[in-house]
Amino acid sequence: MGLLPIPIHTGNGNSRPAQRLNPRLAADRLEAGGEGRQVEDRAVRAWMEKQHPDAAGSLREGLGEMFTVSEIGLTPALRRCLGTTDLLDNVHSGMRRRTGRVTRWRDGSMAVRWAAAAFLEAEKSHRRIMGYKDLRILEAHLDELATPQVDGKEIAA
Numbered sequence: 707m708g709l710l711p712i713p714i715h716t717g718n719g720n721s722r723p724a725q726r727l728n729p730r731l732a733a734d735r736l737e738a739g740g741e742g743r744q745v746e747d748r749a750v751r752a753w754m755e756k757q758h759p760d761a762a763g764s765l766r767e768g769l770g771e772m773f774t775v776s777e778i779g780l781t782p783a784l785r786r787c788l789g790t791t792d793l794l795d796n797v798h799s800g801m802r803r804r805t806g807r808v809t810r811w812r813d814g815s816m817a818v819r820w821a822a823a824a825f826l827e828a829e830k831s832h833r834r835i836m837g838y839k840d841l842r843i844l845e846a847h848l849d850e851l852a853t854p855q856v857d858g859k860e861i862a863a
Contacts, residue, residue: 778847784837788844793835800828 754762775789787793804824811817 778844780843781837781840784835784840784844787836796832797825797828800831801825804828 754765775785801821801824804827805820
C-alpha cells in the first residue's frame with residue numbers, strides 16, 4: 707500500500723497536497739509481485755484510468771504479457787529491454803522515416819519491396835540489446851513452451 711496517494715501532514719496542522727503516484731515505482735512494485743500485488747494493481751489501474759486514459763487502455767491490452775516477461779526468470783537488463791515496445795517502435799519509426807513521403811503505391815508488391823528495403827536500411831543502425839548475452843535463457847524458455855508435453859512428459863512429434 708506504499709504507493710497509494712496519501713496526504714502528508716506537517717506538524718503545525720497544515721497539510722500539503724497529496725503525493726503523486728510515481729508510475730515507474732508502481733511498475734517496479736507490480737513487477738516484484740508479493741502479497742499486496744492485487745491491491746496495488748487496482749490502485750495503479752485506478753490512477754492510470756484517471757490520469758492517463760490512453761496509457762491505461764494500452765496497459766489493459768498488454769497486462770498479461772507485461773507480467774510474463776518478469777516471470778520467465780530473465781536477467782534485469784534483458785527484462786528491462788524486452789519489457790517495452792521500444793524495439794518495435796524504433797523499427798517502425800525507421801520505416802516511416804524511409805517510406806513516409808511515398809504517396810503513389812502502384813501495387814502491393816511495390817509496398818512489400820519498399821518495406822523490405824526500409825527494414826534492411828534500418829538494420830544498419832541497430833545496436834545490441836541490453837542483456838544480449840542472456841538471450842539463451844529466453845531461448846530455453848521458448849523451446850520449453852514449443853515442446854508438446856502431456857502430464858509433464860515430453861511427447862515425440
